[in-house]
Amino acid sequence: MSIGDYIRNTQVWKSVFRHPAPRDRRNRVVVMLTNVFLHLHPVSVRKSGIELSYTWCMGGITFFLFLVETVTGVLLMFYYRPTLEHAYNDILSLRDVTTLGILRELHRWGAHAMVITIWLHMYRVFLTGSYKPPREFNWGIGVILLVLTLLLSFTGYLLPWDQLAIWAITVGSNMARATPIMGHEGPGAKALVIGGVDLIHSGSDARFLLLGGRFVGETTLLRFYVLHCVALPLAAALLIAVHFWRVRKDGGISGAL
Amino acid sequence: MYDSHGHLSNSLQTGIGLFYFLVTLMNVGFAAYQHFERKDKLQTMIWSFVAGVFFLHSAAYLARMGWPIFPPLEHAVNFVMNPVSYFVLAVIGFSKLIFFRRIATEPVVAWSILMGTLWFGGLAMTNGNFSAIITKPDNVPIVMLIFSVGFLTWLALRKMVINDARLDRGEPPHEKTLEEKVLVWPDLVYTELIAMVICTLILIVWAIVLKAPLEQPASSARIPNPSKAPWYFLGLQEMLVYFDPWMAGVVLPTFIVKGLMALPYIDFNQKGNGYYTFKERKFAITTFLFGFIVLWCVLIVLGTFLRGPNWNFFGPFEAWDPHKNVPLNNVNLSDYFWLMGFGSSIESKHWLIRELPGLFFVFVYLAVIPPVLAKTVMRGFFIRMGFVRFMILVTLIQFMASLPIKMVLRWVLNLKYIVFIPEYFFNI
Numbered sequence: 001m002s003i004g005d006y007i008r009n010t011q012v013w014k015s016v017f018r019h020p021a022p023r024d025r026r027n028r029v030v031v032m033l034t035n036v037f038l039h040l041h042p043v044s045v046r047k048s049g050i051e052l053s054y055t056w057c058m059g060g061i062t063f064f065l066f067l068v069e070t071v072t073g074v075l076l077m078f079y080y081r082p083t084l085e086h087a088y089n090d091i092l093s094l095r096d097v098t099t100l101g102i103l104r105e106l107h108r109w110g111a112h113a114m115v116i117t118i119w120l121h122m123y124r125v126f127l128t129g130s131y132k133p134p135r136e137f138n139w140g141i142g143v144i145l146l147v148l149t150l151l152l153s154f155t156g157y158l159l160p161w162d163q164l165a166i167w168a169i170t171v172g173s174n175m176a177r178a179t180p181i182m183g184h185e186g187p188g189a190k191a192l193v194i195g196g197v198d199l200i201h202s203g204s205d206a207r208f209l210l211l212g213g214r215f216v217g218e219t220t221l222l223r224f225y226v227l228h229c230v231a232l233p234l235a236a237a238l239l240i241a242v243h244f245w246r247v248r249k250d251g252g253i254s255g256a257l
Numbered sequence: 258m259y260d261s262h263g264h265l266s267n268s269l270q271t272g273i274g275l276f277y278f279l280v281t282l283m284n285v286g287f288a289a290y291q292h293f294e295r296k297d298k299l300q301t302m303i304w305s306f307v308a309g310v311f312f313l314h315s316a317a318y319l320a321r322m323g324w325p326i327f328p329p330l331e332h333a334v335n336f337v338m339n340p341v342s343y344f345v346l347a348v349i350g351f352s353k354l355i356f357f358r359r360i361a362t363e364p365v366v367a368w369s370i371l372m373g374t375l376w377f378g379g380l381a382m383t384n385g386n387f388s389a390i391i392t393k394p395d396n397v398p399i400v401m402l403i404f405s406v407g408f409l410t411w412l413a414l415r416k417m418v419i420n421d422a423r424l425d426r427g428e429p430p431h432e433k434t435l436e437e438k439v440l441v442w443p444d445l446v447y448t449e450l451i452a453m454v455i456c457t458l459i460l461i462v463w464a465i466v467l468k469a470p471l472e473q474p475a476s477s478a479r480i481p482n483p484s485k486a487p488w489y490f491l492g493l494q495e496m497l498v499y500f501d502p503w504m505a506g507v508v509l510p511t512f513i514v515k516g517l518m519a520l521p522y523i524d525f526n527q528k529g530n531g532y533y534t535f536k537e538r539k540f541a542i543t544t545f546l547f548g549f550i551v552l553w554c555v556l557i558v559l560g561t562f563l564r565g566p567n568w569n570f571f572g573p574f575e576a577w578d579p580h581k582n583v584p585l586n587n588v589n590l591s592d593y594f595w596l597m598g599f600g601s602s603i604e605s606k607h608w609l610i611r612e613l614p615g616l617f618f619v620f621v622y623l624a625v626i627p628p629v630l631a632k633t634v635m636r637g638f639f640i641r642m643g644f645v646r647f648m649i650l651v652t653l654i655q656f657m658a659s660l661p662i663k664m665v666l667r668w669v670l671n672l673k674y675i676v677f678i679p680e681y682f683f684n685i
Contacts, residue, residue: 028442041445047435048531050445053416054432056409057452064453068460088474095471105464112398113460115489119402119549120409126520126545127413128432129529129538136521143517150489157487164395166475171494172486175506178682186503187683215477255432255531 040244042252049253054128058121059253062149063240065114069152070233072107079103080159082225084218087161111153118149130254138246141239148236155228158221166216169224173216176207183207265323265383273379274318277311280375284308287368300365307372314379326380326574335572340498341668343563343570347555348661354414355543358535362415371407384574390562394470399488399561406554410546416533417542430532482566482579491560492553498568499663501684509656516653523650525642548657587673590615608678615676619685627651 007013008021022031032043048054079098080090094104122142125131131139158169181188184198184205192199202214212219247253288304291297317324354361361367382388391400420430473479486494496505528537535542563570565577594614595603603611627648631639639647666672676685 022442025440028440031442032440038442038446041441044438044440045445047437047439048432050439050448051432051435052448053412054533056412057448060449060452061456064456068457091471095468102461102464105467105469106460108469109398109463109467110460112395113401116398116402116405120405122517123406123409123549124413127417127542128531128533130531131521132524132527132530133521139521140518143514146517147514153489154487160471161475162470163472163475163479163481164470166477167481167484168487171484172490175493175502178502179507180503183503183507185682186507187681190681217477256527 040248042248045252046255048255055253056120056124058117058124062114062117062121065110065117066236066240068110069107069114072103072110073229073233075103076107077229082159082221084161084221087159087221091160091162107156111156114149115153118146122146125254128254132256135246135250135254138243138250141243141246145236145239145243148232148239152228152232152236155224155232158216158224159228161221169220170216173207173210176210177202177205179206265325267321269382269388270318270321270323273382274315276375276379276382277315277318280372280379281308281311281315284311284372304368311376314376324380325383331384331574335575338563338570338572340559340570343559344551344555344664347551351547351551354410355546358414359418362411362418364415367411367415381573386571386576387573390573394467395488396561397467399558402554403558406550410550413533414535417535420532420534421536424534424536430534432532483564483568485560485564488557488561491564492556495556495560495564496660499660499667501682503682504685509660512653512656516657519649519653523642523646523653525646544654544657552657552660587667587671589674589677590618590672591677593670593672608680612676612678615674615685618675623652623655626655 001009017031018034019030020027022028029043032038032041076094079094081087091104095101125139125142154169154172158165177183177185179186181192182200182205183189184200184202184207186200186205189200189205190198202208208214210220210223211217212223284304285308288301288308291300291304314324361370382391390396416431420432423430485491493505493510496509499505500509524541526538526541528534529541562573565571566579566581569581569583571577571581591603591611591614595601595606595611609616630651631647635647635651638650642650663672663675666675674684676683678684
């Protein structure tokens with residue numbers, strides 16, 4: 001008896017994988033049904049659906065990068081404190097002190113790559129007409145996931161608290177004060193006046209809500225940190241679950257039903 | 258990038274040498290493909306020769322010969338490039354690509370274009386200004402974006418051309434011949450595993466080779482010039498040249514998101530579901546490609562690589578001079594109308610009277626054009642889509658078109674605002 005067969009016959013192995021190795025057709029079906037992670041997939045797919053030049057693999061890579069970002073992000077949280085006193089120095093020591101310090105590089109380049117791959121995924125889905133019925137709703141979920149990805153990247157951009165970070169966020173968030181009605185320099189904001197008192201001013205508008213202040217400061221750092229590490233990833237994870245579920249329920253990755 | 262004697266630095270030359278060596282290998286591969294797969298003698302000879310040329314370049318840089326890019330070429334490129342020529346050339350290139358897609362996607366043609374780009378890109382890196390902006394760590398993803406979008410656009414168009422030819426012959430598209438089902442284990446899970454391994458490798462190498470940027474600690478006193486948003490928003494930041502923040506930063510992005518979400522509900526064309534085709538979806542694909550490639554990617558490249566201090570335009574080989582002076586002499590529509598048209602002053606007028614001409618144009622654009630289109634050129638759309646869908650489609654396209662329209666008005670008439678009501682921050 002080979003060592004592989006011996007291991008596969010132990011009680012421990014059999015308790016984890018409750019069927020023989022997926023070498024014949026029956027067990028290749030069973031493996032997909034008895035494993036919660038593999039169960040994200042159907043048992044069988046159309047040949048066109050796994051042709052690399054057709055799918056470009058971009059949706060899968062985007063999800064993989066999301067996982068990379070989650071793992072490296074959790075590890076980065078061990079080293080990083082979102083306060084004016086510590087933020088920059090923590091990043092500095094992450095670069096200079098930490099052994100094999102490529103954690104931040106993995107996280108940052110993974111994030112940039114994820115922005116690109118999600119665009120390319122969307123590009124492929126459009127060009128193959130895969131948003132057409134019955135997948136209209138899932139395309140909409142995908143658009144929200146696109147926005148969440150950009151917001152995740154945007155909120156993360158601030159955290160190193162260097163010149164690159166705060167000015168990029170300042171430029172980006174300055175747009176919010178021009179929001180129609182809700183921003184104090186937006187069209188229509190001046191119409192919201194009660195008894196001569198402006199309702200929308202720089203201390204109450206959309207930009208203030210985003211930054212937690214009139215400029216990018218410590219409250220902004222905390223706000224972006226919480227959004228980046230908790231709120232946005234949770235929302236993204238939830239919608240990814242819906243997205244994958246609907247891919248299966250809508251009859252695979254593309255093609256008319 | 259240059260040492261004190263004005264020579265190219267050794268590390269840069271090694272980099273360019275390795276780059277050209279890689280391109281040499283690519284051409285050796287392509288020549289081998291022509292020889293063994295296509296059995297095309299002429300093409301084999303051509304690409305072997307090209308491989309030799311690239312090998313010469315590679316050897317020259319590795320031997321530290323320090324070939325710079327031809328200076329008159331640098332000056333010519335800088336001289337020709339400005340926001341107008343850049344965008345107009347992009348639009349012309351895009352229309353040619355769509356129109357001549359059959360020829361442009363021929364592997365030999367596409368390969369020639371790629372090789373030309375790589376050859377020029379390598380030489381351009383010898384220019385200090387160009388290489389400084391390209392190798393900025395956060396700009397590296399954009400180079401990846403350019404090449405991946407370029408490659409995948411070629412791939413998709415190629416598949417469309419092939420499928421369209423099949424449809425013309427009455428055959429089903431290629432994808433429909435692969436309807437047969439295969440088991441996910443092993444065919445899909447192994448592909449996923451390999452993809453994950455490759456991505457992990459790429460990411461680790463990238464992380465080791467290129468350090469994440471960390472600049473000076475944040476300071477609200479020292480404002481960098483230029484101040485740029487993260488690269489994926491630079492297309493929007495570029496729109497600030499033509500629109501106020503409420504349009505460029507809020508309304509148009511909102512319309513992009515809304516438009517994308519509405520897309521499956523306004524595209525009534527049932528064909529082209531699950532296979533690449535151009536001829537069955539001409540309108541949808543042309544519009545989307547124009548939006549994604551020209552209005553999104555091309556503007557990101559413009560905003561990142563070609564916009565310097567004070568958001569002035571700089572050619573790819575031009576030094577970013579913070580004192581570059583570009584005269585701004587843009588005029589509002591109300592000035593044109595009242596001052597030049599009637600010779601009357603505009604200060605004394607109530608804003609509503611003053612801006613009546615601009616408001617009239619906006620009204621015509623948004624309220625009169627859609628029904629006219631429904632009656633004339635887009636009658637077929639209107640009948641098949643119904644009122645609501647048609648209005649949403651036309652409104653979305655109008656907002657998308659508002660950017661190129663405003664660009665042309667700015668370039669041709671120096672028009673600043675069509676409607677200018679600073680009293681209410683309502684400038685269009």
